[in-house]
Amino acid sequence: MNNVEWNLPKLEKDEEFMFLIQPCSESAYTKLEESIVDDGCLSPITIWNGIIVDGHKRYDICKIWGIPFNLKQLQVYTKAEVYYQICSEQLKREDLTREMRKYLIGRAYQAEVEKNANLYVRSNEMKDSKSHPFIPPKAYNKQEISHKIGNTFHIAPGTVFKYETYTKIINSLRDKDLNLAENILSGKIRVSHENMVELNRLPAHEVKSLNQYITENSIAHINYAVIRQSLQWKYTYTEKSETRRRKQEPSKLAAIKKMPKYDPDSSLSSLVFTSPSWRSIIDRARIDTDFSKASKNTKEKVLYQLRLLKLSIKELEDIIKEDTTNGRPTELCAECSLRTDTNKEPGF
Secondary structure (H helix, E strand, C coil): CCCCCCCCCCCCCHHHHCCCCCCCCCHHHHHHHHHHHHHHHCCCEEEEEEEEEEEEHHHHHHHHHHHCCCCCEECCCCCHHHHHHHHHHHHCCCCCCCCHHHHHHHHHHHHHHHHHHHHHHHHHHHHCCCCCCCCCCCCCCCHHHHHHHHHCCCCCHHHHHHHHHHHHHHHHHHHHHHHHHHHHHCCCCCCCCCHHHHCCCCCCCHHHHHHHHHHCCCCEEEHHHHHHHHHHHHHHHCCCCHCCCCCCHHHHHHHHCCCCCCCHHHHHHHHHHHHHHHHHHHHHHHHHHCCCCCHHHHHHHHHHHHHHHHHHHHHHHHHHHHHCCCCCCCCEEECCCCCCEECCCCCC
């Protein structure tokens, strides 16, 4: 069946466009294929300049089975507008992972900024042309665009900027290791925003080493300890390979033998000891500060950092709530309002 040449339009695919589309499950693909084979391709395939924008799977199925389909031309002028259109449509999906949603909102913001910048440039070019009437353009403002995106997708403007940073990091990781970027967006591997920043600082060869390490050890959550351990593992792995060709120096062998075993509790345990100092600092600032005399700039900076801290705490709480209980009953600790195991004393 695959070898039959059907008289169907030949369309192109763009990897950048396809990266914005969360893959469907195998069962969803099978259901879609059965529907198209039984009833035909009822939804048109959306294209732009001969490139598929929406309907990649439908196009593949129609090519395999020789089923005709209709085309719908996307009426936009720039690639940035196409990006925004894809992001907007994908964000309507109910099965999006949290990571993919963040990425798409950040990418939609980038596309809107690029579109407005292009419009501003074209308007200025028209100003210098005698053949075109000039309409004074309104310079694109990133703050206004963040409010527009925030209102569209029901999040705060500051969160839009945070998601754009997330999008930049994912794109950078994709260039270093596509598989790792895809696993993060699919939710197979969890990484906090702060550790995403740390992960992005690694060169490409260390990112690939990290991905190999977490794959071989079936790790589903990347934190600082995992990143550090993967680098130690890379050193060990490289040195063991080197022994096949020559004898190692005693000092290197000793270093490998003394390498500490990975402790999955290390990062969380450090929080138990450091978080009281955070609370003490915050309480002291609250009690000792004359807020009426403190500068507006300083207060705004503190508010911004507190919001980031709240986001980080919320992300960590969500992860712990998912993984900690293992089906056992939990209750609220009256002193600190944290969920604790009823079978054990609180560890603080």
